Amino acid sequence: MFWVCDTVALKQIANDRHTFPKRPETYQAIMFYGPNVVSAEGQDWRRHRDATKAAFGESNNQLVWAESMRTVKEWFEALDSGKKDMQGAVTQEVHGVMTRLALLIISAAGFGRHVSFMADEHPSPPPGYKMAFRPALLTAVHNMALKVLAPRWAYSLPIEVLKNTDLAYSELKRHLEEMISRTRAQLMGDSGQGRGQADLFKRLISANEVEEEGKAKLNDSELLSNTYTFLLAGHETTANALSFACALLAMHPEVQRKLQAEADTVWPDGLPVDGAESYREDVNSLKYAEAVFRETTRLFPAETRLSKMVSQDTRLKARKWGKNGKEEHYEVVVPQGSTAWLDIWATHMSPEYWGPDVNEFKPERFFDTDTYKWPRDAYLPFMIGPRSCMGQRFAELEGRCVLAHIASQYDILLPPELENASEEEKNKKLLSWDIRVALTAKDVTLRFVKRANAV
Ligand code: HEM
Structure with missing residues (x-):
């Protein structure tokens, strides 16, 4: 087993997918509906990636921006009508709110499914269904480990959580199948018109319709599985x-003030209304919001490490420091059959790449100066190389948009019991995590108070 956090070796591994392929069994949890672009390897992966990449074009980016704007404003309406404390602040369980926001945004920008934040509060199942779409998806995601581990016979036992998990997966499959057939019908109906502005999902379905030597690029189960994966x-x-x-x-708060100052400069007359116009004009000005999102994903990468198989004997470039402190370069022999772990978190927390203040939350580190270039090769939340994240731009735009909107309108405050607490207590309460599908925030309860000068 080889643990890697040297940027030269990391690049070598990430760029050579033939010598360092994925380990398919690691992806069982996302293969319930069949193979998909995340789990596939070799030629099969190439087919999935080619059939899905058209979904992530520039027109989708504009849609992501516009839908992020719409959704976050709807949340603000809910916040403004919420119960206020003595300081006029509304308490929110932030992870729950952000999960709901992010799901509404991907549903709208990715799948043309526009549901308002308020209407989504207590969704009821549509006729013929036992579970609404969001609870089905969230239950499936939450109970993924259980689904992998529980043997099939266990589902016949009277155990509530298993019954619920089973129901969530089968109801989600029905919802996804319906989404696919509805979109297919729409695409046939518009005889190709309007596909230029199509959301991610329409592009995915179109790709599936293209025949190649008599075969669809993605079969129906692959299509369903990719839909779920996205x-x-x-x-x-x-x-x-x-x-x-x-x-x-x-x-x-000092970082928050800087983020607010940027939002106030970009939007002196209040939040923008037109999503397309704002995408054209604002995206590149919200540099500090971009840096806050990057710094957060450096400190808390969704995937902390990724494993790759070693398919043939090879060598990795490495470094060591001699007795005189001098850096020496050498090569490590890596035999076929071993595992290479790409340690994203260790690379993100290496003082060698990020400096002695590596543990601090400091978005400024993502700004180049005349004498400093931030270390691109050591920033890996979306991985690098041919298997890097297809949704990086999607996520970065959404993150930048949501953070800038919050900063323009609200102060984010600690809960009262943490106001005078030590750094250690605050860290323990607000920054603790679990590893589920991704690194998951545990209990982020915060207060939001409308800024006095919010327009
Ligand atoms: C902060 C947000 C995100 C982070 C940190 C992130 C991170 C990652 C990482 C580390 C990988 C590589 C996983 C592996 O090799 O096992 C990956 C792959 C992928 N991501 Fe993301 N992701 C994010 C958002 C998104 C979004 C919004 C989408 C789609 C709308 C998306 C779609 C994908 C896909 C399809 C792959 C598989 C690419 C391939 O194997 O060819 N991701 N992501």
Whole structure:
């Protein structure tokens, strides 16, 4: 087993997918509906990636921005009508809110499914269903480990959580199948018109319709599985990043003030209304919001490490430091059959790459100066190389948009019991995590108070 956190060796592994393929059994949890772009390997992966990449074009980015704007504003309406404390602040369980926001955004920008934040509060199942879409998806995601571990016979036992998990997976499958057939019908109906502005899902379905030597690029089960994967990858990771970002901002008011100052400069007359216009004009100005999102994903990467198989004997470049402290370069022999762990978190927390203040929340480290270039190769939350994240731009735009909107309108405050607490207590309460599908924020309860000058 080889643990890697040297950027040269990391790049070597990430770029050579033939020598270092994925380990398919690690992806069982996302293969219940069949193989997909995340789990596939070799030629099969190439087919999945080619059939799905058209979904992530520039027109989708504009949609992501516009839908993020719409959804976050709907949350603000709910916040403004919420119960206020003596300071006029509304308490929120932030991870729950961000999960709901991120799911509504991917549903709208990814799947053309527009549901309002309020209407989504207590969704009831549509006629003929036992579970609504969101509870089915969230239960499936939450109970993924159980689904992998529980043997089939266990589902016949009268155990509530198993029954619920089984129901969630079968209801989610029905919802996804219905989404696919509805979208297919729409695409046939519009005879190709309007596909230019199509959401991610329409592009995915179109790709499936293209015949190649008599074979569809993705078969129906692959299509369903990729749909599920996009929904899963498209909300869980971003929701966690946004939850950690809010906690870090509440703990670092000086950073929050800078984020607010940027939002006030970009939007002096209040929040923008037109999503397309705002995408064109604002995205590149919200640099500090981008840096806050990046710094959060450096400190809390969704995937802390990834494993790769070693398919043939090879060598990795390595470094060691001699007795005189001098850096020496050498090569490590890596035999076929071993495992290489790409340690994302260790790389993100290495003072060698990020400096002695590596543990601090400091978005400024993502700004180049005349004498400093931030270490691109040591920033890996989305991985690098051919198997890097397809949704990176999607996630970054969503993150930047949501954070800038919050900063423009609200102060994020600590809960009263943490106001005078030590750093250690705040860290323990607000930044603790579990490893589920991704690194998951545990309990982020914060307060939001409307800024006095919010327009
Ligand atoms: C903060 C948000 C996100 C983070 C940190 C993140 C991180 C990652 C990482 C580390 C991988 C590599 C996983 C592996 O090799 O096992 C990955 C792959 C992937 N991600 Fe993301 N992701 C995010 C958001 C998204 C979004 C929004 C989407 C889609 C809308 C998405 C779609 C994908 C897909 C399809 C792959 C598989 C690519 C391939 O294997 O060819 N991700 N992501």
